[in-house]
Amino acid sequence: MVKEQFRETDVAKKISHICFGMKSPEEMRQQAHIQVVSKNLYSQDNHHSPLQYGVLDHRMGTSEKDRPCETCGKNLADCLGHYGYIDLELPCFHVGYFKAVIGILQMICKTCCRILLSSEERKQFLDYLKRPGLTYLQKRGLKKKVSEKCRKKSTCPYCGAFNGTVKKCGLLKIIHEKYKTNKKVVDPIVSSFLQSFETAIEHNKEVESLLGRAQENLTPLMVLNLFKRIPAEDIPLLLMNPEAGKPSDLLLTRLLVPPLCIRPSVVSDLKSGTNEDDLTMKLTEIIFLNDVIKKHRISGAKTQMIMEDWDFLQLQCALYINSELSGIPLNMAPKKWTRGFVQRLKGKQGRFRGNLSGKRVDFSGRTVISPDPNLRIDEVAVPVHVAKILTFPEKVNKANLNFMRKLVRNGPEVHPGANFIQQRHTQMKRFLKYGNREKMAQELKYGDIVERHLINGDIVLFNRQPSLHKLSIMAHIARVKPHRTFRFNECVCTPYNADFDGDEMNLHLPQTEEAKAEALILMGVNGVSYCLACGSVILHFCMSSTLYFSVASESCILQVTENIPCFPVTLWTGKQVFSLILKPSDDCAVKANLRTKGKQYSGRGEDLCVNDSCE
Structure with missing residues (x-):
């Protein structure tokens, strides 16, 4: 399948804003096409036919080339x-x-669900939130202040209920230390609990040490009910955007099942059947545990049994998202390691670094770099072997017809040559390795496209990773040379941060005339030093000397080869300062430069170095 060249549309568009948030259960239902209820993948009658309302139902798309999607066709x-x-x-x-x-x-508050702030504090923080243009760091600092004030409150200012410390306890467990207090307690439930505890202590002294460990286990169901009861006017004080979701959306009551194309089934040649993706298998386990909990609730099973199944369901939902959880109990640990959504996104092989930032591209090459001082700073030597593979689609016209015919006759084996021909009114490409190339060359017409080899003078993009700033990728002029390394002038090492101890660099060949022009003008190596090196910049002796001593890391001298108006002082052009810096054998040239400064003021344009050993 041939990739088409990307071209921007003429319609100018502007993005107003981007908002990230959580999907509510209702939004998930609206986005989805079916409800998945079956834990079985394939029908029992036909092992190659996916079961309806199963995880592999083809109404969620297709992962096979010869089978269309049952929703959109x-x-x-x-x-x-x-x-x-x-x-x-x-x-x-x-x-x-x-x-x-x-x-x-x-x-x-874990009783009335109001935020633990007094009326004055609420008003103060709400006024601060209404300020326009609050930055992310300011909002983050405000949330920290609100949280600190709330955690210092032990009783709710609205209902008077006692609120203890809320903290994590084990894997996906939250406890509320509601009964751990040495103060006078206002909450009637806590007070009655402590009174009954005191009665128990009178009969058994060993119970006294257990008072501090008495705590309330906040299950997901309890937390969900608390979050649903949070008043709408308190949500901004939690530093949550109402457009991005409600607090109750932070818990899972409904799971989205992703399309089949991101979790395809792979047919196994060694044994009959298919190898299913990790996400598919994890979804079947979740559906299976869902059915078990449903049956136990209907049959009236023991609470302990339902709680154990609930813990398993919660673990599977967590592993579905992030499979690298720590602290999993040994009796619940999975036998086989799987890849969750987090593992698909993060790391070197993840979507961002592996498939977006550093994805494979066409019309590019990569090999070791080596120095070549005979090249100009804006040139790069490309091996012939690479030049025969990288092609540019050149349109045949009156000016290049004879040259294109010559390239077609040479074919893909001889450089400069061509690999393919595409006729003007067809999308069919003809490979030039086979067939009568002489006949094809004679039949070339205006408008045909010849995919020719990279040749001398082509504009290429040269890149060294890691690309840390905009000079890590620049445009060079290609020079096709023998051998097998990319070569360039060592003066260009600094912007690339390159050295020649085995570094590799990437070369990209732009595919349109517009792209070539854009690359040369905006990313050309000469453009970096153009502002100072052009002939219209005039520098006097003090400026040029300061520039020389700040730029040169070793002893250098300046030579003047053009007659510059020298009254009342001698002047240099920026072009002379940059292009005529020589590297002497010792420091004598600099001393000679300073000794003969008066001689240069005569305006005769003579060499500043008077020592014959400096070349």
Whole structure:
């Protein structure tokens, strides 16, 4: 499948803003096409036919070239895929938002769900939030202040209920130390609990040491009910954007099932059947645990059994998102390591670094670099072997017809030559390795496209990784040379931060005349020093000497080869300062330069160096 050249549209558009947030369960349902309920992947009658309402239902797209999507009817190349959803029997903590959930629980009352701020403090913080143009760091600092004030409050200013410390306890567990206090307690429930505890202590002294360990376990269901009861006017004080989602969206009650195209089934040649993706297998485990919890609730099983199943469901939902969790109990640890969504995104092999920032591209080459002082600073030597593979689509016209015919006759083996021909009114390409090239050359017409080899004078982009600033990729003029390394003038090492101890660099060949012109003008090596090196810049002796001593790391001299108006002082052009700096054998040239300064003022344009040993 041939890639088409990207061309921007003429319509100018401006993005107003970008907002990141959480999807609510209702938005997930609206985005999805089906509800996935079956834990089985394939039908029992036909092992190659995916089961309806299963994880591999083809209404969520297709992963096979010869089978269209059952929702939109498009093939694998055109269908982007469609989502499904799974309704969880019991809510679970989202492993990515777990820290945020604890933060909100520390800021709200666990009885009336109001934020633990007095009326004056609420008004003060709300006034601060209404200021226009608040930066991210200012909002982050404000959230820290609100959290600190809330955590210092032990009783709710609205309902008077006692609020203890909320903290993480084990894997995806939250506890509220509601009964751990030495102060006078106002909350009636806590007071009655402590009174009954005192009665128990009278009968058994060993119970006294357990008072400090008495705590309330905040399950996902309890947290969800608390978050749903948070008043709308308190949500801005939690530093949450109402457009991005509500606090209750931080917990999982519904899971999105991704399209089939990002989790394809791979047919195994060694054994009958298919190898399923990690995400597919994790989704089947979640559906299986969902069904188990549902059956246990209907049959009236013991609470302990349901709680264990709930813990397993919560773990599987966490591993579905991030499979590198720490602190998993041995009895719940998975037997096989899988890749979750986090592992697909992060790291060197993830989507961002592996497929977006550093993806494979066409019309590029990579090899070791070596120095060549005979090249100009704006040139790069490209090996013949690379030049035969990198091609440029040149359109045949009256001016280049004979040259294009010569390239077609040479074919792909001889440089300069051509690899393909595309006729004007067809999309078919003809490979020049086979067929009668002489006949093809004679049949060339205006408007045909010849994919010719890279030749001398082509504009190429040269890049060294890591690309840390804009000078890490610059435009050079190609010079096709023998051998197998990219070569360039060592004066250009500094912007690339390159050395010749085995470094490799990338070369890209622009595919349109517009791209070549843009690269040369905006990214050309000469453009970097053009402002000072052009002939219209005039420098007097003090300026040129200061520039010389600041730029040169070793002893250098300046030579003047052009007659510059020298009354009342001698002048140098920027071009002379840059292009005529010589490297002497010792420091005598600099001393001679300073001794003969008066001689230069005569305006005769003579050499500043008077020592014959300096060349």
